[in-house]
Amino acid sequence: MARIRTIKPDFWTDGNMVKLSPFARLLYIGMWNFTLCDHGHVADDAMKLKLQILPMDNVDIDALLAEIMNQGRVVRVEDGDGRTYLLVKRFEDHQKIDPRWKTRCPACAQVDSLTLTETPVSLGELTVTPELSPDLTLGREGMGRDGKKNLPSKPAASTDFDTFWAQYPRKVGKIAGKKAFDKAIRLTSLEQLLSGVELLKRETAGKELEFIPHPASWLTAGRWDDEPSTKPAASSPWSKDFHK
Known part of the structure; x- marks a missing residue:
């Protein structure tokens, strides 16, 4: 539809x-x-x-x-x-x-x-x-x-995936996650992936696990390139007095 x-x-x-x-x-x-x-x-x-x-x-x-x-x-x-x-x-x-x-x-x-x-x-x-x-x-x-x-690199070593897995906040679908990781590591670096994971942790802090994407989904969608969400600035304490 x-x-x-x-x-x-x-x-x-x-x-x-x-x-x-x-x-x-x-x-x-x-x-x-x-x-x-x-x-x-x-x-x-x-x-x-x-x-x-x-x-x-x-x-x-x-x-x-x-x-x-x-x-x-x-x-x-x-x-x-x-x-x-x-x-x-x-x-x-x-x-x-x-x-x-x-x-x-x-x-x-x-x-x-x-x-x-x-x-x-x-x-x-x-x-x-x-x-x-x-x-x-x-x-x-x-x-x-x-x-x-610059030809694509070989699939990532298990130690790289283990490092990623240890840092990712939701540990489900490990086999699918490893397959997605091997593809993703050819497109970016381990440092960039871990940086993206840190951003994900900050963005989802305090949320239930169900709102955190599965590792395979996050990697497949290239979410390590996500930009920080922008939250609306708090209203100024002077605004109410100004309009009185």
């Missing part, structure tokens, strides 16, 4: 968005309307998205999807049964979540088993994988100091 979504004013000047072609931006916005749930899962069906969002436009939908994924705004995830979905990263941070909307999202039903997939995406004649996309692993230029491409 399609949903009404909102667009923040700073979307139009976002550093990653301005790099996208106009049709890629339109497709990205349209995907928000056709998520399977309020967590940002989208059916991994390019032709269906074409018919839903750009039905009369002569565009290469696969190339547009690859363009969006190469900017790191959408990733492809896979559940324990081998089914794939698209995931709009940080969707919940930018959309109003309506708790009355109940869905039977198949991705949410297997959230503990979701992992980033390495399935290549096509961009014209160029084929790239999520690990090799410029904004995910190679940095802005995609080159090291010696001018060579």
